[in-house]
Structures are given as C-alpha cells and as structure tokens.
Amino acid sequence: METVVIVIHLMVVLALVLVVLLQRSEGGALGIGGGGGGGGLMSSRGTANILTRATAILAVAFFATSLALSLIAKNEDSPASILDAAPAAIDGAPAVQDGDTQNGSGGILDDLQGLSPPSGPQVPTAQ
Numbered sequence: 001m002e003t004v005v006i007v008i009h010l011m012v013v014l015a016l017v018l019v020v021l022l023q024r025s026e027g028g029a030l031g032i033g034g035g036g037g038g039g040g041l042m043s044s045r046g047t048a049n050i051l052t053r054a055t056a057i058l059a060v061a062f063f064a065t066s067l068a069l070s071l072i073a074k075n076e077d078s079p080a081s082i083l084d085a086a087p088a089a090i091d092g093a094p095a096v097q098d099g100d101t102q103n104g105s106g107g108i109l110d111d112l113q114g115l116s117p118p119s120g121p122q123v124p125t126a127q
Helices: 002-022 046-075 108-112
Strands: none
Touching: 002 046
C-alpha cells in the first residue's frame, strides 16, 4: 500500500513541476507561446486557464498523497524507543521498575556501574 501511494505521489510531483514550468511567467520566458487573439481553447487565455486548473488539481492531489503517506507512516508498527523499555536484569538481579529503588539502584546508570569496562583500545592518560 505504501509503495503504491509513493509511486502516485512521485507522479503527481513530476506532473506538478511540469505544469508549473509550462505556465506563462511575467516575462513569458518558459511559457508556451500562443499567437493571435480570440477566445479559443488553445489561445493564451484558454491555455492559462487549463494550466491554472491543472495546477490546482495537482496541488490537491499532492497534499492528499502527502497526508496519506504520513498517516501510513504513523500507523505502521515501528520499533519502540529503547528509552521506553525497562532496563534488563544484570547479574541475575530482577529488572528495576519505575520508582523501585530497592538495593540502591535508582536508574539505568546505577545498573550499568557494576559492569566491566570495554576491552577495546584505551585512551592514554593525560600527562
């Protein structure tokens, strides 16, 4: 489902960029030319109306797919933060629950204090 919405979103983005670039700017540098007057469909006024409506429709589609992607991401089962998990039991001691201060352990730092230091390369002491 997420992949389908992402593909639709990317197609809408590309179409929106194309439609915006096709519109006549103040100087007419990137706009499509259209000579002659009149009120025909492909006159400059008719083309401007079509491109303006297409931009509005694509903008609504862009916002809709963006909201859909954010809702999909919110509802996905993502792993919880490690900060939300209870600290693991160390040396066979039971895990400490919130507010439990028995055995002098008030948090994860106190639990980690009893562990041995890492065996990797050590930083030399200051001289």
